[in-house]
Amino acid sequence: MKRLILHITVIAITFVSLGTYSQNNAFKGYTIEGDSVVFTFDVRDYSKFTQEYTGQVLDFTDFEIENVVVSGEFNLWSRDHWKMNRVNEHLYQLKKSLQDFDDEFSYEFKFVINNAYWAEPSKEDPNITKAAKNGRKIRDVYNLKMYTAFPKKDGNVHFKLKGYHDARKVVLAGSFNKWHESLFKMKKTKEGWELTLQMKPNIYQYRFIVDGHWMEDPHNTNKTPNEYGEYNSVVDIKEYTAFKLRGYTNAEKVILAGSFNNWNEHEFVMRKMDYGWKYVVPLSGGKHHYKFIVDGEWIVDPNNEVKEYDGNGHINSVCMVK
Incomplete structure (x- = not known):
């Protein structure tokens, strides 16, 4: 597998073949395995739950679980449609095909206990954000999110920003993570800052955030104007596709x-x-x-x-x- 490398001094675009891949537990709540999304609910990861209709936050201790459901934007927040399978006393899982999701592949979702209690994930998980307003029944709580990209050591796209050695923090934000301002922190190296992601084939826009200052990739000539009178850098992830005529x-x-x-x-x-x-x-x-x-x-x-x-x-x- 080849990787697409973005340099601050030169942009070298290599077409890549994604095929199937494993997310390797990048975030709690789900993994991507091959052409499937595997949702995993681990009772030990949760200590609080919210009663849907009253909004009362209760302790998870001694709560008897009858069933667990995956509920999110992808199934209109259904409380009973995507029922999970019990693996053991702690784990519940549900496997869904990637074809069940649209191309954006970015959703809010949570786990529902007994069709009425929302499990509250730990705020320490990096994949937690404040929930959008999804109607009166889904309250202002934290939700897990799925993105079109995630950090992976041997991922297929390598972002590299040379220089800025005095910066305290550099973040990569783009259309692949809904322009999240803290999720994808870049690693400091001798040459500058780097981050490797696993990304699906698509055309994405991105920018660097250097100590709070948003900037385009100055040496990526592929860019597009944004609504602030500036530019977003653009990267086009491609996949080798074989056409056969028998x-x-x-x-x-x-x-x-x-x-x-x-x-x-x-x-x-x-x-x-x-x-x-x-x-x-x-x-x-x-x-x-x-x-x-x-x-x-x-x-x-x-x-x-x-x-x-x-x-x-x-x-x-x-x-x-x-």
């Missing part, structure tokens, strides 16, 4: 064309394989339309059932990168 082995030439190369009819010449044809291209996160050109004839992907009309009345095959 059959058509008698064809002389097959071209891959799509929204990702402005429907170029010559650029992506596919390689002939035993089973047919193949071409690998790095793609940003999101939806991409494509077709194959077989000896001059445009066709949709016969092995991909997902198709959409474009604005001109044509039908294209669809590839989603997440």
Whole structure:
């Protein structure tokens, strides 16, 4: 796996392949394992709970647990829909596919005991923020959050800020963590400040916060204006995606064309394989339309059932990168 390295003096963008990965318990409450999110409720991590209707905060001691539910923005704060499985006397777990979440993958969520008591996570956990207003029944308490990125030693994106040796604290904030001002603290090194994240394919905006002062990455030429009359730096995380056309082995030439190369009819010449044809291209996160050109004839992907009309009345095959 390659890593995308952002330098203060030069930006070197390397396309990466995320595949599947493990979060390795970056935050309490959930882990990401392969293509699944595993929610974990450990009774020993909680000492308080709030009665939903009265708002009374009570001790967890001697409380008899009948069931535990994962409740959050992703399931409209349902108190009974995502019921967890009991693993032992302390642990409850629930595994959900990443496909159950949208591309933003940033949510508030909590655990509900017996469909009526909100478990209150420790304020010491770095993944706790003040809850947004989610209606009268969900009170002003702390909530766990999930983000599109998390710190990981061998992650796929390395942010590097050279200099600023006299700074006391440097924080990385961006669209991948809802511009949180303290969550992703960078580590001080001999050259400056560094932080490695695991990030999903997508286009993200980011800035550095040096002792409270917000600044763009001054040597990243890829940037966009923000609402404050300044600029946010931009990083595009891509994933190698293999397009395969099975059959058509008698064809002389097959071209891959799509929204990702402005429907170029010559650029992506596919390689002939035993089973047919193949071409690998790095793609940003999101939806991409494509077709194959077989000896001059445009066709949709016969092995991909997902198709959409474009604005001109044509039908294209669809590839989603997440």
